Amino acid sequence: xxxxxxxxxxxxxxxxxxxxxxxxxxxxxxxxxxxxxxxxxxxxxxxxxxxxxxxxxxxxxxxxxxxxxxxxxxxxxxxxxxxxxxxxxxxxxxxxxxxxxxxxxxxxxxxxxxxxxxxxxxxxxxxxxxxxxxxxxxxxxxxxxxxxxxxxxxxxxxxxxxxxxxxxxxxxxxxxxxxxxxxxxxxxxxxxxxxxxxxxxxxxxxxxxxxxxxxxxxxxxxxxxxxxxxxxxxxxxxxxxxxxxxxxxxxxxxxxxxxxxxxxxxxxxxxxxxxxxxxxxxxxxxxxxxxxxxxxxxxxxxxxxxx
Amino acid sequence: xxxxxxxxxxxxxxxxxxxxxxxxxxxxxxxxxxxxxxxxxxxxxxxxxxxxxxxxxxxxxxxxxxxxxxxxxxxxxxxxxxxxxxxxxxxxxxxxxxxxxxxxxxxxxxxxxxxxxxxxxxxxxxxxxxxxxxxxxxxxxxxxxxxxxxxxxxxxxxxxxxxxxxxxxxxxxxxxxxxxxxxxxxxxxxxxxxxxxxxxxxxxxxxxxxxxxxxxxxxxxxxxxxxxxxxxxxxxxxxxxxxxxxxxxxxxxxxxxxxxxxxxxxxxxxxxxxxxxxxxxxxxxxxxxxxxxxxxxxxxxxxxxxxxxxxxxxxxxxxxxxxxxxxxxxxxxxxxxxxxxxxxxxxxxxxxxxxxxxxxxxxxxxxxxxxxxxxxxxxxxxxxxxxxxxxxxxxxxxxxxxxxxxxxxxxxxxxxxxxxxxxxxxxxxxxxxxxxxxxxxxxxxxxxxxxxxxxxxxxxxxxxxxxxxxxxxxxxxxxxxxxxxxxxxxxxxxxxxxxxxxxxxxxxxxxxxxxxxxxxxxxxxxxxxxxxxxxxxxxxxxxxxxxxxxxxxxxxxxxxxxxxxxx
Numbered sequence: 030x031x032x033x034x035x036x037x038x039x040x041x042x043x044x045x046x047x048x049x050x051x052x053x054x055x056x057x058x059x060x061x062x063x064x065x066x067x068x069x070x071x072x073x074x075x076x077x078x079x080x081x082x083x084x085x086x087x088x089x090x091x092x093x094x095x096x097x098x099x100x101x102x103x104x105x106x107x108x109x110x111x112x113x114x115x116x117x118x119x120x121x122x123x124x125x126x127x128x129x130x131x132x133x134x135x136x137x138x139x140x141x142x143x144x145x146x147x148x149x150x151x152x153x154x155x156x157x158x159x160x161x162x163x164x165x166x167x168x169x170x171x172x173x174x175x176x177x178x179x180x181x182x183x184x185x186x187x188x189x190x191x192x193x194x195x196x197x198x199x200x201x202x203x204x205x206x207x208x209x210x211x212x213x214x215x216x217x218x219x220x221x222x223x224x225x226x227x228x229x230x231x232x233x234x235x236x237x238x239x240x241x242x243x244x245x246x247x248x249x250x251x252x253x254x255x256x257x258x259x260x261x262x263x264x265x266x267x268x269x270x271x272x273x274x275x276x277x278x279x280x281x282x283x284x285x286x287x288x289x290x291x292x293x294x295x296x297x298x299x300x301x302x303x304x305x306x307x308x309x310x311x312x313x314x315x316x317x318x319x320x321x322x323x324x325x326x327x328x329x330x331x332x333x334x335x336x
Numbered sequence: 337x338x339x340x341x342x343x344x345x346x347x348x349x350x351x352x353x354x355x356x357x358x359x360x361x362x363x364x365x366x367x368x369x370x371x372x373x374x375x376x377x378x379x380x381x382x383x384x385x386x387x388x389x390x391x392x393x394x395x396x397x398x399x400x401x402x403x404x405x406x407x408x409x410x411x412x413x414x415x416x417x418x419x420x421x422x423x424x425x426x427x428x429x430x431x432x433x434x435x436x437x438x439x440x441x442x443x444x445x446x447x448x449x450x451x452x453x454x455x456x457x458x459x460x461x462x463x464x465x466x467x468x469x470x471x472x473x474x475x476x477x478x479x480x481x482x483x484x485x486x487x488x489x490x491x492x493x494x495x496x497x498x499x500x501x502x503x504x505x506x507x508x509x510x511x512x513x514x515x516x517x518x519x520x521x522x523x524x525x526x527x528x529x530x531x532x533x534x535x536x537x538x539x540x541x542x543x544x545x546x547x548x549x550x551x552x553x554x555x556x557x558x559x560x561x562x563x564x565x566x567x568x569x570x571x572x573x574x575x576x577x578x579x580x581x582x583x584x585x586x587x588x589x590x591x592x593x594x595x596x597x598x599x600x601x602x603x604x605x606x607x608x609x610x611x612x613x614x615x616x617x618x619x620x621x622x623x624x625x626x627x628x629x630x631x632x633x634x635x636x637x638x639x640x641x642x643x644x645x646x647x648x649x650x651x652x653x654x655x656x657x658x659x660x661x662x663x664x665x666x667x668x669x670x671x672x673x674x675x676x677x678x679x680x681x682x683x684x685x686x687x688x689x690x691x692x693x694x695x696x697x698x699x700x701x702x703x704x705x706x707x708x709x710x711x712x713x714x715x716x717x718x719x720x721x722x723x724x725x726x727x728x729x730x731x732x733x734x735x736x737x738x739x740x741x742x743x744x745x746x747x748x749x750x751x752x753x754x755x756x757x758x759x760x761x762x763x764x765x766x767x768x769x770x771x772x773x774x775x776x777x778x779x780x781x782x783x784x785x786x787x788x789x790x791x792x793x794x795x796x797x798x799x800x801x802x803x804x805x806x807x808x809x810x811x812x813x814x815x816x817x818x819x820x821x822x823x824x825x826x827x828x829x830x831x832x833x834x835x836x837x838x839x840x841x842x843x844x845x846x847x848x849x850x851x852x853x854x855x856x857x858x859x860x861x862x863x864x865x866x867x868x869x870x871x872x873x874x875x876x877x878x879x880x881x882x883x884x885x886x887x888x889x890x891x892x893x894x895x896x897x898x899x900x901x902x903x
């Protein structure tokens with residue numbers, strides 16, 4: 030072996046090691062973690078969104094319960110569509126800003142807000158009102174950034190039934206605290222889109238391919254993405270023509286926010302706002318079957334606040 | 337080479353100021369220079385070393401050129417979505433200043449387009465000062481001048497080709513009169529913006545992001561932290577928002593490169609011999625009273641003729657005002673220092689450098705070409721894939737008004753608009769079409785209609801845009817998953833942006849192979865609601881060709897294969 034050959038070999042071998050994509054291993058302990066036997070569901074009704082968010086977070090034991098000093102916090106709203114606030118296709122910006130504020134008050138070093146959008150991302154971030162609202166807070170610790178395609182990493186979903194591997198957004202996987210902030214709305218494939226379905230916004234790949242067995246795959250995604258708590262925005266809900274909507278006559282004002290650490294229970298309760306039963310939403314059933322949470326509302330403690 | 341030439345010449349004492357006191361010596365040294373094949377005139381930016389106001393004019397000209405080029409590049413960069421539904425700047429101003437565009441579009445559409453009136457400013461300036469647009473303003477001219485630092489003419493062409501640009505002008509304008517719009521192929525600004533949009537800008541972004549991405553993905557963290565900070569600066573100020581991909585990237589690249597390769601056959605080859613805009617401004621400038629004095633080369637010195645970058649001095653030593661771009665180079669290199677530019681030129685009698693037969697030939701071609709193009713059978717073939725952008729005029733009017741400037745394709749936020757090649761014959765080459773599988777038309781976006789300089793795309797407000805029909809979607813039941821595989825999907829229906837969704841579905845009951853009875857949603861299109869934005873085709877999860885495809889108004893997609901029954 031001469032020097033040239035040696036250098037070539039070294040380069041090739043080290044290149045091979047460097048190019049292997051990291052595979053995040055989600056331990057079985059995390060996957061099958063036992064949930065509260067009787068989960069809490071908190072709902073707040075009112076017009077002052079920031080106050081409602083505060084009340085709900087306080088009810089869950091305060092943000093300090095979830096956020097430690099110097100933590101990186103992900104607040105994951107639904108910013109999927111190029112629609113305005115009134116059209117109800119995206120999470121209300123005030124919910125997002127209120128959560129970001131609370132996280133910073135609890136000592137978070139960084140608050141990341143992102144979503145993989147369906148329409149063009151700049152238009153979605155802008156017209157949903159979420160980016161302008163966060164920019165107006167003018168805090169360097171808040172990053173409302175577009176999805177960076179380089180950050181998708183393949184993840185093996187060990188207990189997945191319909192999906193065993195998919196790529197996930199690295200920031201969502203490595204966050205110290207992950208707060209799921211979906212908007213409650215009609216969805217033609219899955220019935221409703223709530224907390225569990227919101228995980229679709231942190232995955233890569235061609236998402237349309239999940240639709241052949243959508244509910245089961247949503248539940249499988251939630252084996253990987255396990256939020257510290259879910260806060261459903263039901264200030265206004267889209268009753269028809271979801272998930273994209275667009276028509277104001279399809280939107281109903283509910284002035285409600287729902288929060289809880291059990292993602293299935295929160296979804297189950299949110300379903301009732303639409304006049305449906307928890308079992309009418311397939312992904313809730315699948316989530317329950319995976320042991321992600323409780324869907325029987327009679328086995329949940331429900332507290333409703335009037336703010 | 338230019339630099340070394342300057343040095344060598346300086347060594348011989350060819351200093352303009354020195355030449356002033358000793359014309360004889362100037363002549364000697366210029367002869368010596370010619371013998372060595374050196375190029376004293378140098379390139380722009382290589383400001384003359386001389387004193388006094390005259391050489392400084394050349395420096396000022398270079399400065400103006402760079403400012404105009406900077407303005408052009410800045411407007412090019414901000415031809416994009418910037419967080420507002422309206423483009424805040426007149427990013428298309430270059431085309432609206434272009435009198436060739438003004439003349440061609442007015443002839444072809446037979447309408448007066450208010451948007452194009454700024455071109456009268458350029459005409460006015462040319463009437464007073466001559467072809468200053470070419471020498472001081474044109475961004476392609478400036479880039480050609482800058483390329484002179486790297487590309488040096490091998491040998492001056494023996495034959496004079498000045499007449500070619502007049503011929504091109506005649507053909508282009510006559511064709512426009514017969515409503516076949518060819519000016520986009522030759523207009524320098526169209527050529528430049530297209531080349532940059534389709535190839536240079538994507539290439540630049542690809543190389544830069546490719547480098548940063550590689551370090552980000554493979555480099556150590558301490559290094560990538562540094563490079564990502566630099567990358568952020570690049571992204572904020574220099575790079576386009578995202579990587580774009582265009583049909584004809586290679587072709588457009590070589591068209592643009594060819595302009596620079598031609599520099600090997602003489603400086604400003606394109607401007608002197610081919611540019612129809614230059615020809616047009618040249619003809620206008622014949623009336624201009626602002627002239628170079630003296631109007632002919634001195635008897636004892638040949639430098640005007642040999643060193644003029646525009647080759648504006650003919651064989652008899654006369655300055656041809658229609659060729660002069662007022663670059664002011666001759667102020668710097670004149671060994672006697674006697675040249676000035678003044679408002680006292682009398683009307684020149686000599687005609688532009690084009691023969692009567694050449695005019696006749698161009699005229700005949702200008703009449704024949706539109707007819708030949710029109711009788712191409714390709715224009716008669718149905719074109720379901722030619723889906724025009726929102727706001728587009730009826731096809732023939734659109735083809736007459738569109739100058740192939742590429743602005744709409746540059747601004748399209750989903751990289752959905754792509755140039756046609758020869759699919760429909762020669763005339764529609766480089767005109768924009770929507771290619772939904774690559775990108776769909778964003779429901780609330782009207783940017784392309786805002787940047788179109790000629791109103792080939794009519795401006796639309798949001799409501800008009802929502803109702804503007806680009807085409808219609810069709811399902812191929814042989815490929816569509818709920819039909820072909822009896823499995824759920826309807827991703828298309830979810831994404832359909834029309835407020836009463838144009839994609840509907842029937843819910844049917846199916847029994848699967850395990851004897852389970854399940855509900856299945858099978859989509860169909862309501863033709864009266866569909867606007868053809870193409871998001872359904874774009875997101876269709878079927879691999880390869882989508883199972884739902886958009887076809888132009890009044891047609892059906894043609895690549896579904898045989899045996900397909902349409903709903």
